[in-house]
Amino acid sequence: MSDDTDKTKQPTSNPEHRWVRRLQELDQGDVALVGGKNASLGEMVGALAEQGVRVPGGFATTSDAYRRFVEENGLEQGIRDVLSDLETLERVGDVGSRIRKMFREGDFSEDVADAIRAAYRELSGRHGEEPIAVAVRSSATAEDLPEASFAGQQETFLNVRGEDALLEACRNCYASLFTDRAISYREEKGFDHLEVALSVGVQRMVRSDLGGAGVMFTLDTESGFPDVVLIDAAWGLGESVVQGIVTPDRFMVFKPLLEEEGLVPIIEKRVGDKDVKIVYGAENDGGGVKEVEVSAEDRRRFVLDDDDVLRLARWGVVIEEHYERPMDIEWAKDGETGEIFIVQARPETVRSREAGGRLKVYELRERGEPVVRGAAIGSAIAVGTAIRLDSPDEIDRFEDGAVLVTDRTDPDWGPILESASAVVTDHGGRTSHAAIVSRELGIPAIVGTGRATELIESGDEVTVSCAEGAEGIVYEGRLAYDERDVDIDALPDVRTPIMMIVADPATAFRWWRLPLKGIGLARIEFIVADLIGIHPVALTQFDSLDDEEVRRKIEERLGGEEPTEFFVDRLSRAIARVAASCHPHPAVVRLSDFKTNEYAALLGGAQFEPKEENPMLGFRGAVRYYADEYREGFGLECRALRRVREEMGFLNVIPMIPFCRTPAEADRVLEAMGEEGLRRGENGLEVYVMCEVPSNVLRAEEFAERVDGFSIGSNDLTQLVLGVDRDSERLRELFDERDPAVKEMIEMVVERAHAAGRPVGICGQAPSDYPDFAAFLVEAGIDSISVNPDSVVDVLNAVAEVEERLGAD
Secondary structure (H helix, E strand, O other), X not given: OOOOOOOOOOOOOOHHHXXXXXXXXXXXXXXXXXXXXXXXXXXXXXXXXXXXOOOOOEEEEOHHHHHHXXXXXXXXXXXXXXXXXXXXXXXXXHHHXXXXXXXXXXXXXXXXXXXXXXXXXXXXXXXXXXXOOEEEEEEEOOOOEOOEOOOOOOOEEEEEOOHHHHHHHHHHHHHHHHOHHXXXXXXXXXXXXXOOOEEEEEEEOOOOOOOEEEEEEOOOOOOOOOOXXXXXXXXXXXXXXXXXXXXXXXXXXXXXXXXXXXXXXXXEEXXXXXXXXXXEOOHHHOXXXXXXXXXXXXXXXXXXXXXXXXXXXXXXXXHHHHHOOOEEEEEEEOOOOOOEEEEEEEEOOOHHHOOOOEEEEEEEOXXXXXXXXXXXXXXXXXXXXXXXXXXXXXXXXXXXXXXXXXXXXXXXXXXXXXXXXXXEEOOOOOOOHHHHHHHHHOOOEEEOOOOHHHHOOOOOEEEEEOOOOOEEEEEEOOOOEEEEEEEHHHOOOOOOOEEEEEOOHHHHHHHOOOOOOOEEEEEHHHHHHHHHOEOHHHHHOHHHOOOHHHHHHHHHHHOOOOHHHHHHHXXXXXXXXXXXXXXXXXXXXXXXXXXXXXXXXXXXXXXOOOOOOOHHHOOOOHHHHHOOOXXXXXXXXXXXXXXXXXXXXXXXXXXXXXXXXXXXXXXHHHHHHHHOOXXXXXXXXXXXXXXXXXXXXXXXHHHHOOOOEEEEOHHHHHHHHHOOOOOOOOOOOOOOOOOHHHHHHHHHHHHHHHHOOOOEEXXXXXXXXXXXXHHHHHHHOOOEEEEOHHHHHHHHHHHHHHHHHHHHO
């Protein structure tokens, strides 16, 4: 039920009705009367109460009341005279100050003041609290419309008590129609300043000063992905979130599974710092609000429990469906009663209005002197000032938009990579950290150059081009280039499913508009490295850690959480985010495939990992999952996968076994999974195996008896067929997935797997780098092709061409 339950309409003959309306008398057709914000509140009271959406009781002054104030105080001509001095936006501060002063010195006419006082007394009496504390918010008559977002340009006053204080707050709301930012916005958008009126919304205060509050969006604000609800929460009144005073808790909920009984589809749950909160000021100091510090315990604690999050998300969906557009919503939780209320709802006007069907394609318009060459990652071009760094600790030297030049990167470089326009490294191959992360960020990278840090100095102006095929080139100077949009809606419709390779779950939503049929490869080890950073066995055997400094660092990262739950929680939510990005299409999640040297680099890893001469061919992949040394760590991976499928509801997740050398080894892995509650065939669970060892091809029929599908890892398969280290710069010319021997192995496994009734996809690098290789795969009868996001257009065109040719034949 809404908090404003009395739906009785006041008679229109009541003279006060011209100046004040109760919220339940309003609907979204009253924007001209009470502004978008108040009309929306009235709409929710009248239309959504039966669906459980609660709105605090209140009333709104009308636009007629505002115009009466302007008329009674003779302000119109004065405003026009002052606005005539607004020759440039440089004078907006002086103009705004003079107009606001006029409003603050004005008085309400007796009839309008009486109407406001009467409505306030009625609201106080209805809730048995005299005088009641209210929130007083501005609502411009052109505000909160899909085509014009004026949100945040006028003022809000909280914890207002008493009739005189209320009238003063209303006067200040009127004045805020002419804040500097509001004047500038109307000038920019071409709105007539005197055509816009202002309504004042007066609502009973929810005691969120004793609880919490925040905002909710019914889409992902970064990517525009429409299938999630995003909720930010902080202690105290919601202004701390709205004004960006604190780093709030963050929750993300997957909409399509919200109504499934027993599921908790919260795919992100991150505690914020929340170091201060806004609470009521003392009554003897005039009320109002003040900032106070939050205790250390509350900073570490979530503001909302899972039930609260799901309730809010459901309300968000109800509100969105009612308005038929994505919404930006403010909510508050009463700390005395535990009740949650919606206090504002307006259309989201940024991501929802973006043109969704575009991709960018790049081409150089001129040539320059090459400085270094390496493997091209992505297909973009970037120009900028090079900054050479030896360590991520030098982040203070880096500038937004610069080209990062370094030896190699690891997860510690994340903040720098996010602000770079391009990346150039001495070392690393196409599956290195720099390569994978740059793809996710959509920036060009050139890896394995060998000498970039020798030949490029900080301050050099360079052009980084990845638009010339598999080889990337760094040119001297800033070269001109073309950047064109590709219409996604015009991309060819192909029979062969094209899927995506994902490394960083945080960027999975970025590519939701592409015509893809699922996620063909998500790597657990990248999630562990980037989001967890701790060796799994170090968490299962935390009490036995030898190194006190390592223990201290792990405890600091855990932040008080139970060690194994920390791992399972972070991994499960990251996998769920990947699965959500393509739901209901399949999301193939590869079990961890770190090498021993990579595992040892994780916090606590050195104690549990052997030293190997050749980690690439050593204790990696399937053999780890049933080995005593890692069995407990594998159990955590299985727990996370089981939570994603059974508790969150993402049955589209398909685990995949990497580097599985023999069918007997596959049996042992399946047995270990079964002991953890992941039994192939139960609850629709399918299990795939990577085809990256020649034995996977030669014994394909035996593997097919144990798994539901194959996914060719062309990097490792090429490495083992040709005997070439895939990351060796010296041998780069010899490493070629298109070698006839490799192609013959691919044709062989496709034929044998199909004979056994099993599908075969590919998730290696080759289709992304070579469209002609994608054409070969179609001819070979591949069932799906997984590529990096930047290669989708080229691969789709290549596949469409060969499918058309084969159809004609």
